[in-house]
Every structure is written in C-alpha cells, then in structure tokens.
Amino acid sequence: MAVATEFTALASSVGGALIGVSAVLLLYSNGRIAGISGIVKRLIAPAADSKPAQALAFIIGLISAPFVWTAVTGHAVTQSVSTNIPLAAIAGLLVGFGAVLGGGCTSGHGVCGLSRFSKRSLAATIIFMAVAVLTVFVVRHIIGGGP
Amino acid sequence: MSLVVNLAAGLIFGIGLVISGMANPAKVLNFLDVAGSWDPSLAFVMLGAIAVTATGYHFVLRRPKPLLDSGFHLPVQNNIDRPLVIGSAIFGLGWGLFGFCPGPAVTSLGLAATGTLVFVPTMLIGIVAASLVRKRPSEIKEA
Numbered sequence: 001m002a003v004a005t006e007f008t009a010l011a012s013s014v015g016g017a018l019i020g021v022s023a024v025l026l027l028y029s030n031g032r033i034a035g036i037s038g039i040v041k042r043l044i045a046p047a048a049d050s051k052p053a054q055a056l057a058f059i060i061g062l063i064s065a066p067f068v069w070t071a072v073t074g075h076a077v078t079q080s081v082s083t084n085i086p087l088a089a090i091a092g093l094l095v096g097f098g099a100v101l102g103g104g105c106t107s108g109h110g111v112c113g114l115s116r117f118s119k120r121s122l123a124a125t126i127i128f129m130a131v132a133v134l135t136v137f138v139v140r141h142i143i144g145g146g147p
Numbered sequence: 148m149s150l151v152v153n154l155a156a157g158l159i160f161g162i163g164l165v166i167s168g169m170a171n172p173a174k175v176l177n178f179l180d181v182a183g184s185w186d187p188s189l190a191f192v193m194l195g196a197i198a199v200t201a202t203g204y205h206f207v208l209r210r211p212k213p214l215l216d217s218g219f220h221l222p223v224q225n226n227i228d229r230p231l232v233i234g235s236a237i238f239g240l241g242w243g244l245f246g247f248c249p250g251p252a253v254t255s256l257g258l259a260a261t262g263t264l265v266f267v268p269t270m271l272i273g274i275v276a277a278s279l280v281r282k283r284p285s286e287i288k289e290a
Contacts, residue, residue, distance in 0.1 A: 016194060023204075095247065110193060
C-alpha cells in the first residue's frame with residue numbers, strides 16, 4: 001500500500017537544479033545528453049561512438065552518490081522500495097525495454113529533451129507520464145494494491 | 148579528463164536525485180497518484196532541472212564543439228514514430244508499477260534494497276533486448 005511522503009518543494013527544486021548542473025556539465029564537456037537509459041546502454045550495448053568507459057565513470061558517480069551524501073551530511077538516504085519481487089522483475093524489464101525503444105527515459109526525454117525543445121521528447125514525456133499516472137490509478141484505486 | 152568529468156557529472160546527478168527525493172520510489176508513486184496520496188514534489192524536480200538545463204544548453208550549444216570531444220552527440224531523429232510512442236508507453240507502465248526509472252534505480256544499487264537488486268538486472272536485460280530489437284540501432288540516440 002501507499003507509503004506517505006512529505007511534500008518537499010525546496011529540496012526537490014534544489015535536487016532538480018543539481019540534475020540540471022550535471023546535464024549542462026556533460027554537454028559542455030563531452031557533448032553528451034544526460035539520459036540515464038542512454039548512458040547505461042552505451043556501457044552494456046555499446047555502438048561505434050558509445051565511449052563505454054565514460055559511461056561507466058558516470059554510472060560509478062551515480063552509484064557513489066548516496067554514500068557521498070551520507071558521508072558528508074551524516075544523513076541516511078530514506079527510501080521505501082516495494083518488496084514485491086515479481087513486480088520488481090516485470091517493472092524493470094518494462095522500464096529498460098521501453099526506455100531504449102522509445103529513445104529515452106525521464107532524464108533523457110523529460111529533462112534534456114524538453115530543455116532542447118525537442119518535439120519527440122515532448123511527445124515521449126506526455127505519453128510516459130500519462131501511462132504512469134493511469135497505471136498508478138488502476139493499481140491503487142481500481143485493483144486496490146501495489147506499492 | 149573525460150573520465151573525471153563523467154564521474155563528477157554522475158555524482159552530481161545522483162546527489163540531485165537523493166536530495167530531490169526522486170531516489171525514493173514511494174515519493175515517485177505518490178507524485179503519480181493524482182487521485183490519492185498526491186505529492187507534487189516531482190514537478191519541482193522537473194522544473195528545477197529544466198530551468199538549469201535549458202539555460203545552460205542555450206549557451207553550450209552556441210559553442211562550435213564541446214570542450215573534450217570533436218562534436219556534440221545529439222539525437223538526429225525529428226519525427227514522432229511508432230517506436231517512440233510504444234516504447235514510451237511501455238516505459239510509463241513499468242515506471243507506474245514500481246516507481247523506479249533508470250536514474251534512481253541505478254543510484255539506489257548500493258543501498259541494496261531487495262526490490263532494487265531485482266529491478267536493475269531485469270532493466271539491463273530490457274535495455275539489451277530493446278537494443279537488439281531495433282533494426283537500425285544507429286538511429287536510436289540517447290535522447
């Protein structure tokens with residue numbers, strides 16, 4: 001069932017801005033889009049110009065983030081992840097497959113693409129947002145379950 | 148040098164996900180639950196991220212090339228095609244089921260929640276599968 005979370009306008013805006021700083025840094029330095037599904041794909045299914053070592057370095061940075069955050073601030077990272085294993089397996093498959101088929105995910109289309117005023121990214125963002133909202137509605141309010 | 152910059156960019160991105168609350172799938176699901184326990188925080192993550200990114204991109208893309216590469220690697224496709232529509236719908240379904248998209252899922256790996264340790268490997272399988280399904284992989288750019 002739903003785990004209550006607090007509305008955090010300031011923290012969320014600051015966190016979002018940091019995501020933006022990362023995206024700008026990556027485009028400025030290496031000319032790359034900070035789309036995480038794309039970066040993971042560059043590492044595990046590389047094409048000619050994928051530069052997988054750079055992708056790996058980015059991913060190591062991502063994975064280190066919660067530990068660096070806790071080391072610096074002393075705060076643990078609060079997280080509530082569903083323990084429904086079959087659901088995790090199916091959702092992971094759908095997220096990975098859909099993101100690469102659709103050419104991007106929340107970060108690639110939703111942040112970087114919209115920031116370039118890409119028509120494709122706007123369409124993708126509207127579609128995945130709408131389907132995700134509908135999915136949560138069906139799972140929580142019609143079926144009456146889910147994380 | 149590129150490796151150091153990529154490491155730093157990944158770290159900043161991950162810290163952004165942690166501070167914003169997006170690394171918590173419960174928060175993401177509550178954002179998506181507009182008819183129930185709605186938590187509008189994620190809209191502020193998007194707004195903060197897009198405000199900085201759109202401004203930064205505006206100036207960076209005026210430059211002839213990036214600092215450490217011979218050119219920009221931007222998506223070339225411009226049309227809204229079937230893979231985009233179908234892929235985005237599949238992605239939205241998975242995101243709505245569990246509350247993880249790729250960034251938060253990868254960032255959460257070391258926190259080692261059981262759900263994460265199942266989600267990430269199947270996500271990798273999905274990424275490889277979609278890469279193979281696409282007949283002309285050179286056309287898919289990480290958008």
